[in-house]
Ligand SMILES: Nc1ncnc2c1ncn2[C@@H]1O[C@H](COP(=O)(O)OP(=O)(O)O)[C@@H](O)[C@H]1O
Ligand SMILES: O=P(O)(O)OC[C@H]1O[C@](O)(COP(=O)(O)O)[C@@H](O)[C@@H]1O
């Protein structure tokens with residue numbers, strides 16, 4: 001979808017008429033920084049693109065800026081809020097929970113904040129999950145825990161039953177922390193709320209180590225995931241260097257996007273091959289992966305290979321496509337396939353080799369956030385509170401063009417973000433690794 005086709009209009013529950021408590025400077029500061037609703041951040045960064053739109057007499061699309069408004073919609077003394085974390089774990093989940101709770105409690109004076117346990121299941125009585133009272137005291141030491149103090153789940157739940165729960169609990173703002181799946185659910189929940197004529201704000205906070213959420217330049221947790229993946233790559237390099245003809249093979253998460261693998265490879269300039277879903281490669285043949293790997297190992301004595309979990313799925317086409325409880329396509333293990341193919345390749349050629357296979361996936365996503373992501377979560381969580389308090393709804397708080405902005409939920413869920421094979425990230429990976437196309441000239445894959 002072209003940026004000019006994106007509708008950036010943000011839905012509201014009604015006019016915000018109540019003066020914000022933040023207008024009153026307190027001993028904790030405040031009272032000075034506010035954002036007007038007409039403040040916008042351009043989607044385009046390229047001046048030529050903006051000029052082109054101007055030539056066609058088209059307005060350059062822009063997102064609403066995030067941040068505190070002078071007027072709010074909800075009465076903080078009566079407001080009840082709920083938070084839920086869904087889908088895969090991700091560094092920073094507890095940081096988001098803490099920043100939302102502290103902003104609501106201390107800055108807006110909202111005292112009723114409810115933690116929903118185990119994702120969308122937490123709204124459905126039959127699962128019997130209790131809710132958690134969230135207060136500054138209950139979130140004081142959660143940042144070093146990793147994971148989510150609320151727990152999570154996958155699997156669709158009945159949207160009407162979820163809204164029934166929100167009504168029963170008299171919730172005014174629901175904060176949904178999750179990836180593309182969660183945000184799709186959030187969009188449906190917001191629509192069901194509108195259909196019932198209820199005044200409940202649904203605010204999405206994009207979460208995933210994959211960084212695959214569309215119109216979100218960076219999702220929290222990704223920076224930490226790169227940090228931890230980089231340590232795994234460093235270990236693989238040590239293992240590869242230590243032994244004659246050593247090979248370190250690492251598989252990283254990312255679903256159908258290769259951002260984590262490509263970025264982590266750049267963080268450690270000692271990766272020789274990066275394989276991502278967005279760029280196909282041949283395993284066999286004169287310019288295939290194995291022959292290139294053999295050449296590198298025999299020339300330099302060791303090699304490091306980083307493979308994104310979504311790469312090479314075309315080598316499993318004979319297998320049945322399976323889905324997880326949320327409907328996500330289950331990936332076949334390209335890491336194990338390559339491990340077996342590398343072992344047999346060198347064995348058949350009588351070349352002694354030492355292969356170490358490392359799959360740090362669940363370690364990477366279940367650890368606490370690094371300080372960079374913690375700062376990022378402070379901004380995101382607080383901007384989510386500002387958006388909800390002002391009566392906005394069906395939006396995602398996103399980072400775009402180096403600013404925090406509001407993106408309409410139904411725009412975010414139209415597609416997943418992918419690495420551009422013709423873009424700078426992949427071009428730089430090719431420069432850093434020196435790898436070739438890994439495609440044979442007459443490769444059947446090219447037909
Ligand atoms: N299109 C959808 N409609 C309704 N619920 C959805 C949809 N997609 C995902 N969900 C639900 O949202 C939750 C999180 O989705 P999932 O894909 O597992 O993780 P993530 O949000 O991290 O991508 C799950 O409970 C899932 O069933
Ligand atoms: O947790 P599961 O079901 O094993 O799923 C693993 C998937 O979850 C992730 O870690 C994160 O995905 P989401 O953030 O979209 O849930 C993916 O990188 C990975 O492919």
Ligand SMILES: [Mg+2]
Nearest residue numbers: 087179180181
């Ligand atoms: Mg997802």
